[in-house]
Structure formats: structure tokens, C-alpha cells
Amino acid sequence: xxxxxxxxxxxxxxxxxxxxxSFGALARxxxxxxxxxxxxxxxxxxxxxxxxxxxxxxDPVVNQAGIVFALFVITLAAAEAAVGLALIIAIYRxxxxxxxxxxxxxxx
Amino acid sequence: MVxxxxxxxxxxxxxxxxxIVLLTRKSNRLSALVAITGVVAAxxxxxGVFVEALSEGAELSLNPFYGAPIxxxxxxxxxxxxxxxxxxxxxxMLFMVPTVCLMxxxxxxxxxxxxxxxxxxxxxxxDDPRYARFFAYISLFTAMMLLLVISSNLLEFFIxxxxxxxxxxxxxxxxxxxxxxxxxxxxxxxxRARAASIKAFLTTRVGDVLLMTGIILLLLTVGTLDFTKMxxxxxxxxxxxxxxxxxxxxxxxxxxxxxxxxxxxxxxAQFPLHIWLPDAMEGPTPVSALIHAATMVSAGIFLVIRTYxxxxxxxxxxxxxxxxxxxxxxxxxxxxxxxxLAQNDIKRVLAYSTISQLGYMLAALGIxxxxxxxxxxxxxxxxxxxxxxGAGAVIHAVGTNDMFKMGGLWRKMPITFVTFxxxxxxxxxxxxxxxxxxxxxxxxxxxxxxxxxxxxxxxxFLQVIYLMLAVGAFITxxxxxxxxxLTFFGKPRxxxxxxxxxxxxxxxxxxxxxxATFTVFLxxxxxxxxxxxxxxxxxxxxxxxxxxxxxxxDQIALSNAFLSVGIALSGFxxxxxxxxxxxxxxxxxxxxxHLGIIWKMLSSKYWLDELYGYKIxxxxxxxxxxxxxxxxxxxxxxxxxxxxxxxxxxNLAGWFTRLLARLWGWVDSHxxxxxxNATGSVTxxxxxxxxxMQTGNVQNYALVAVAGAMALAILxxxxxxx
Numbered sequence: 001x002x003x004x005x006x007x008x009x010x011x012x013x014x015x016x017x018x019x020x021x022s023f024g025a026l027a028r029x030x031x032x033x034x035x036x037x038x039x040x041x042x043x044x045x046x047x048x049x050x051x052x053x054x055x056x057x058x059d060p061v062v063n064q065a066g067i068v069f070a071l072f073v074i075t076l077a078a079a080e081a082a083v084g085l086a087l088i089i090a091i092y093r094x095x096x097x098x099x100x101x102x103x104x105x106x107x108x
Numbered sequence: 109m110v111x112x113x114x115x116x117x118x119x120x121x122x123x124x125x126x127x128i129v130l131l132t133r134k135s136n137r138l139s140a141l142v143a144i145t146g147v148v149a150a151x152x153x154x155x156g157v158f159v160e161a162l163s164e165g166a167e168l169s170l171n172p173f174y175g176a177p178i179x180x181x182x183x184x185x186x187x188x189x190x191x192x193x194x195x196x197x198x199x200x201m202l203f204m205v206p207t208v209c210l211m212x213x214x215x216x217x218x219x220x221x222x223x224x225x226x227x228x229x230x231x232x233x234x235d236d237p238r239y240a241r242f243f244a245y246i247s248l249f250t251a252m253m254l255l256l257v258i259s260s261n262l263l264e265f266f267i268x269x270x271x272x273x274x275x276x277x278x279x280x281x282x283x284x285x286x287x288x289x290x291x292x293x294x295x296x297x298x299x300r301a302r303a304a305s306i307k308a309f310l311t312t313r314v315g316d317v318l319l320m321t322g323i324i325l326l327l328l329t330v331g332t333l334d335f336t337k338m339x340x341x342x343x344x345x346x347x348x349x350x351x352x353x354x355x356x357x358x359x360x361x362x363x364x365x366x367x368x369x370x371x372x373x374x375x376x377a378q379f380p381l382h383i384w385l386p387d388a389m390e391g392p393t394p395v396s397a398l399i400h401a402a403t404m405v406s407a408g409i410f411l412v413i414r415t416y417x418x419x420x421x422x423x424x425x426x427x428x429x430x431x432x433x434x435x436x437x438x439x440x441x442x443x444x445x446x447x448x449l450a451q452n453d454i455k456r457v458l459a460y461s462t463i464s465q466l467g468y469m470l471a472a473l474g475i476x477x478x479x480x481x482x483x484x485x486x487x488x489x490x491x492x493x494x495x496x497x498g499a500g501a502v503i504h505a506v507g508t509n510d511m512f513k514m515g516g517l518w519r520k521m522p523i524t525f526v527t528f529x530x531x532x533x534x535x536x537x538x539x540x541x542x543x544x545x546x547x548x549x550x551x552x553x554x555x556x557x558x559x560x561x562x563x564x565x566x567x568x569f570l571q572v573i574y575l576m577l578a579v580g581a582f583i584t585x586x587x588x589x590x591x592x593x594l595t596f597f598g599k600p601r602x603x604x605x606x607x608x609x610x611x612x613x614x615x616x617x618x619x620x621x622x623x624a625t626f627t628v629f630l631x632x633x634x635x636x637x638x639x640x641x642x643x644x645x646x647x648x649x650x651x652x653x654x655x656x657x658x659x660x661x662d663q664i665a666l667s668n669a670f671l672s673v674g675i676a677l678s679g680f681x682x683x684x685x686x687x688x689x690x691x692x693x694x695x696x697x698x699x700x701x702h703l704g705i706i707w708k709m710l711s712s713k714y715w716l717d718e719l720y721g722y723k724i725x726x727x728x729x730x731x732x733x734x735x736x737x738x739x740x741x742x743x744x745x746x747x748x749x750x751x752x753x754x755x756x757x758x759n760l761a762g763w764f765t766r767l768l769a770r771l772w773g774w775v776d777s778h779x780x781x782x783x784x785n786a787t788g789s790v791t792x793x794x795x796x797x798x799x800x801m802q803t804g805n806v807q808n809y810a811l812v813a814v815a816g817a818m819a820l821a822i823l824x825x826x827x828x829x830x
Binding site: 018025104107 | 802810811
């Protein structure tokens with residue numbers, strides 16, 4: 001029997017990926033990079049969902065809520081990327097920049 | 109049906125007034141023509157109404173000509189209307205007023221031309237510089253007198269009354285200013301005229317205010333001023349329904365009747381408000397004749413006639429209203445006659461005579477001799493106008509009013525003399541002139557006890573009245589005789605004035621002749637043998653009062669007639685003995701001046717002007733009387749009190765309030781506002797610092813969110829371990 005990769009590996013990968021994503025979302029100046037950071041965070045969550053489905057569910061064939069959730073997240077991410085890019089393009093057109101630190105019209 | 113056009117009677121002279129003022133004032137002749145046309149038109153219409161009234165006969169008292177078509181001031185369910193009301197005595201006035209007016213208008217056309225001598229010794233006649241204005245004024249006056257006579261209610265009456273008062277003022281002061289080329293008046297006359305007009309206006313105002321009070325009270329208690337409705341017994345009883353008396357012991361009707369009578373005292377120059385009329389002689393003589401003898405002053409008597417039912421009602425409901433009228437009249441009749449005795453101004457003698465004769469009328473009305481009083485009103489107007497115009501002719505001829513500068517004038521101006529003589533004898537009450545019939549009847553009624561039923565008939569009150577009137581008649585004959593002897597007989601005392609004297613022009617003596625004719629024959633209208641005037645005015649009663657009883661001509665009446673002629677004759681003989689037998693020489697003082705203090709008292713008019721009147725000196729200066737000065741002192745004190753004390757207090761209060769307000773303002777702007785501002789600025793400071801949290805940078809927010817999530821996660825982990 002092939003020994004399985006333990007669950008905690010997946011979780012560590014997902015956590016690392018989430019950290020990379022959240023760093024990108026919080027620290028990058030380029031709005032595209034921020035958007036990519038958010039994608040990374042979503043995919044880290046997806047890994048978690050699928051891993052917990054594979055290892056957590058009593059009967060993975062019957063109980064498929066984990067992968068359905070992951071599918072939803074992927075769909076959501078696609079929609080979010082589309083909307084986000086459109087916004088960024090709009091901002092770029094009006095302000096000639098995608099530097100997120102310069103986009104602070106809603107400050108005090 | 110001339111009666112339907114009654115309102116045009118006053119309207120026509122008023123139209124003449126308007127035309128003169130607006131159009132023809134530049135032309136003297138045209139203005140006089142317009143004025144005379146206006147009064148002639150009014151005269152024709154008046155005669156028409158008069159004849160129609162005569163044809164109605166005594167029935168007219170019960171159903172007077174009445175109409176009130178012009179609604180002037182509606183109030184509540186009623187209204188004040190302009191209309192006409194012509195009863196028998198009103199009709200008689202409609203005969204008298206326009207006749208006298210026309211005569212005086214014609215006379216004025218000549219009188220208002222003044223003759224003067226230029227530097228080359230030539231005589232010139234020239235119009236008075238305000239000739240047209242004179243005719244405008246007297247036209248307005250005539251219109252208002254006629255309106256008064258025909259007025260249908262007391263308010264209409266009062267309006268006419270007041271406008272007449274204004275005309276009187278304007279005409280007394282007609283010479284109160286002089287233009288560049290006026291030789292005929294001097295500065296003293298200007299001053300006298302000015303003071304006299306103001307005196308006349310203010311003195312009559314005293315009476316008029318009380319009259320207006322009476323009218324207002326009458327309207328309040330009775331509810332109407334219309335002559336046709338007012339005297340209904342039920343309406344009159346409204347006055348008694350008031351629960352309270354206006355003054356303790358005085359009923360409403362008495363108070364109202366006496367207040368209205370105060371108007372008469374002012375207008376008809378009765379004591380104590382008689383002081384204005386002698387000074388009113390400063391006006392041109394036609395004015396004295398028209399306004400201050402024949403018509404306006406008799407409007408006061410006419411007011412008593414119009415409110416006669418009110419007086420009798422007041423008398424019946426327990427008040428001595430009629431006695432007051434009688435005693436004021438009788439006293440004035442005697443009192444004014446004594447003052448007339450000591451006047452040197454020919455017009456002033458006549459002025460006092462007028463006051464005295466008006467007193468006779470009031471005494472007659474007061475004792476209930478309604479017909480006798482009314483008749484004297486009519487006859488007096490004619491012979492007094494005649495006397496004044498005659499005096500005016502004399503003044504015009506000799507250029508002075510002073511009788512001691514005249515004398516012997518009958519040779520120079522025979523027509524004036526004869527007509528004046530007729531007027532004077534009518535005034536004295538000689539048979540068969542009109543004054544005899546009317547004055548004798550007044551004395552007779554006083555002797556009999558009047559028409560009005562007094563308790564017990566002959567009483568001491570009536571005897572006193574009779575005595576006063578009889579003595580008054582004696583003095584009347586005395587001063588009138590004095591006037592005739594001084595003016596027309598004896599040697600001329602001022603040769604220069606005598607030389608320039610001449611008979612009056614036709615426009616002046618013709619009216620004299622007409623008035624003299626009336627004076628001779630008018631008395632027969634009410635002779636005891638055929639008392640047509642009595643049948644017309646008195647027989648059917650008056651405005652709801654019971655019919656007057658006509659007293660048959662009998663022994664008492666005959667003896668009284670002899671007595672009154674005897675009184676007049678003795679007065680005239682006394683005058684002849686004093687002034688005629690040995691005529692007064694030039695420079696000689698009045699023979700009666702030997703009476704000493706009594707004479708001084710009479711010639712100074714009992715010092716009443718000094719006491720409460722307004723003393724106007726010959727040189728045109730004027731001095732207020734003691735009472736007026738006293739009032740002036742009180743006023744001055746009150747003024748000082750007002751300025752110093754009352755104003756001081758008010759200013760102090762104001763200053764204090766300002767001080768307080770300033771203090772409070774400081775507290776408000778510094779402390780209260782400071783607190784409010786501090787709250788605001790502290791809030792603003794905190795908010796300004798706090799809001800910098802909103803950086804607008806999305807990553808900051810996200811960082812906070814992540815940090816929060818991590819904090820929550822750590823918290824969760826820590827809790828799950830413990």
C-alpha cells in the first residue's frame with residue numbers, strides 16, 4: 001500500500017501559500033500584484049478544503065461538500081479577478097497609475 | 109313738487125363757491141356775478157319750497173317735507189344720510205335766509221370797493237384786493253346756512269354748523285393780512301382782525317365741543333339723529349332706559365339737552381361765551397350783517413328750535429332744562445344791553461344789541477313761547493341786517509367806526525338815515541314795525557306764563573324773566589337812541605369826515621330799502637288779529653308735541669302792548685334827553701361817563717375779557733385774560749414737570765436698562781458663548797486627530813483586518829489550550 005502524504009503537509013503548504021498571498025495583498029504596490037496575492041490566498045484555502053475533504057470525510061464519495069466548496073471558490077475567484085481587473089483598468093485610465101498607495105481618495 | 113329739489117338750495121351757492129375758487133377768481137366782476145347768480149337761484153328755489161309749504165298749511169308740522177336720498181355713512185343697520193327736512197319754521201327760515209343773503213350780496217358788490225384819495229387829491233374807487241375771495245367765502249357760508257336750515261339729521265346739521273364756523277373765522281380775519289397796495293387798512297386793524305378771528309373761532313369751539321359730545325351721547329342713547337325718527341316718544345324713552353344716571357341727580361335727557369344747548373351758547377354768543385361777537389366786528393360790515401347778526405348766530409337759536417322736543421322731553425322727565433335756557437337768554441338779554449350802552453364803535457353797539465336780541469329769543473323758547481321766539485328770529489334777522497348795512501353805509505361814507513367822530517349825517521345821507529331809523533325803531537319795538545310784534549309777544553308770553561305748562565302758571569321765575577326782559581327793552585331803546593343821536597343828529601364832530609361823507613351808491617341803498625320794507629310789513633305776518641305765522645308754525649304742535657294754544661287778543665295783551673311801547677318810548681326819550689337835547693360837542697366825553705365806576709364797568713364790558721377772555725386793544729395788540737394766563741401758567745408748570753420730572757424718570761429708567769443690558773451682553777458673549785465654542789472646538793480637535801486613521805489606503809484597512817483576525821485566532825488558540 002502506498003503510504004499517503006500526511007495531511008499536515010498539505011496544511012503547511014496551504015498556510016505557506018496563504019502567507020505569501022497575504023503578504024502580496026498587504027505589501028505590494030502594484031494593484032495587479034495585490035490581486036494576484038488575493039488569488040493565492042483563495043487557492044490556499046482551496047488546498048485546505050480539498051485536503052480536509054480527502055482526509056476528513058467519513059465517506060468521500062458520498063460526502064462531497066469539500067470539493068463543491070472548492071469549486072465555488074474557484075468560480076468566485078474567476079469572477080473576482082474579472083471585476084478586479086476591470087476596476088484596475090478603470091482606475092488606470094482616470095489616474096494613470098496602478099500604484100495602490102496613490103489610490104487613497106477616501107482618506108479623511 | 110318743488111320740495112323734491114330742496115337739496116339743490118344749498119348746492120347752488122356751493123356750486124358758485126366752487127366756480128369762483130376754481131375758475132373765475134381772477135375776475136372780480138365775474139366772481140360777484142357768479143355769487144349773486146348762485147344765491148338768486150337758491151332764492152328762487154327756496155321761495156318755491158316756501159310757497160309749497162305755505163299751501164300745505166299747518167298740516168306741514170305733522171308731515172314735513174322730508175327726503176334723505178344720499179346715503180353718506182352707513183353704520184350697522186342704519187346710515188347717516190344727506191337729505192332735507194322742511195317743517196313750517198324751516199320753511200320760514202327758507203324765506204328769511206336767502207332774502208337777507210341776496211340783499212347783503214348786492215350790498216357787498218359796492219361795499220367791497222374802497223374809496224381813497226391819492227397824492228393829487230383825487231378820489232378813487234378800487235376793489236378790495238381779495239374781492240373775489242370775499243364772494244367765494246360768503247357763497248360757501250350761504251350754502252352751509254341753507255344746508256343747516258334744511259338738514260334732515262343732526263349730523264348734517266353739525267357739518268353745516270362747523271363749516272359756517274370756519275367761514276366766520278375766515279371772514280372776521282378777512283383783513284388780517286394786507287397786500288402791497290392796500291391803503292384802506294392799517295397795521296392796527298390787521299392785528300385786531302387777526303386776534304379777533306382766532307378769538308371767535310376758539311370761543312365758539314368751546315361750545316362746539318360740548319355740542320358734539322351731546323350729539324354723540326344722543327346717538328348712543330337714542331340710536332338715531334334723524335329728525336323724523338328721533339322725536340318718536342318711544343325712541344325718546346330709550347334715553348330713560350339707561351340704568352345709571354350720567355351725573356348724580358341728572359337724567360340723560362337733561363344732560364344731552366344742555367350739552368346741545370352749550371353749542372347754542374357758543375354760536376349765538378350767549379353769556380358766558382358772548383365775548384367773541386363784539387370783536388368779530390373787525391370783519392367787513394356785510395359779514396357782520398350776514399354772519400354775525402342775521403344768519404349764523406341765529407343758527408344757534410335754530411338748533412334750540414330743532415332740538416325743542418328734546419328740551420321739553422328733558423323738562424318733563426324731571427330736569428330744569430328749559431329754565432336754564434330761559435335764564436341764560438334773559439340774563440344775556442339784559443347783560444348785553446347794558447354793555448351796548450357804553451360802546452363808541454357803531455358796529456359794536458349793534459353787536460351787543462344782537463347778543464341781547466338773541467337772548468330774547470332764547471328766553472322766549474325757554475319759557476315755552478315757541479312761536480314768539482321763532483318769530484323774533486325771523487323779524488330780527490331783517491331789521492338787524494338792515495341796521496348793520498346802514499351802519500356799513502355810514503362807515504363807508506365817513507371812514508371811521510367811532511360814533512364820536514360822526515354827527516349830523518342825516519343831511520348828507522338821507523336814505524341811509526331813514527332806513528336806519530326804521531330798523532332802529534323796529535329794534536326798540538315801536539308799533540307797528542316788525543320788532544314790535546315779535547318782542548311784544550315775547551314779553552306777553554313771559555307775563556302769561558308761556559305756552560309751556562308750568563306748575564301754577566304765574567310763578568316767581570317767570571316774573572324774574574319778565575322783569576329782566578322789560579328792563580332790557582328799556583336799555584335797548586336807550587342805546588339805540590344814543591346811537592341815532594350820536595350818528596345822525598347834532599353838529600358834525602369831525603368836519604373832515606363829514607365833508608367827504610356822501611350818500612351810499614344804489615347797490616348799497618337798494619338793499620337797505622328792501623330790508624326796510626320787510627321790517628315795516630313783516631310783523632303783520634303774526635299780528636294778534638290775524639296770526640298767520642302762528643297758524644302755520646304753532647297750531648298743530650311741533651314734532652309730536654301737543655298743539656300750542658293760541659291766546660286770544662284781550663285786555664292783558666292790549667295793556668302789555670301799551671306797556672312795551674311805553675318802555676321803548678321812555679328809553680328813547682331818555683336817550684334824547686341825554687344825547688339829543690344838547691348834542692355832544694367835538695372832544696366832549698360821553699355824558700353818561702359821569703356815572704363813574706358804573707360807566708367804566710360797562711365800557712370795559714365788565715372786565716370779562718380781562719377775566720377769562722382775550723382782550724384786543726385798538727392798536728392791534730392782544731392780551732389773554734386772567735383765566736387764560738392762569739391756565740397758561742399751569743400748563744407751563746405741567747410742561748416743566750413733564751420735561752424735568754417725567755422725562756427724567758423715563759430717561760433714568762432707560763439709562764439703567766441700557767447699563768443692565770450691556771452687562772448682560774458681556775456675560776452672554778463671553779461666558780455663555782465661550783462655553784458653547786469650547787465644546788465645539790474640543791470636539792473638532794479630537795475629531796481632527798482621530799480621523800487621520802482613515803488613510804484611504806486599502807492595504808492599511810486590510811492589514812488591520814488581518815491583524816484583527818490574527819489576534820482573534822491567537823486568542824482562540826490561547827483559550828483552547830487553557
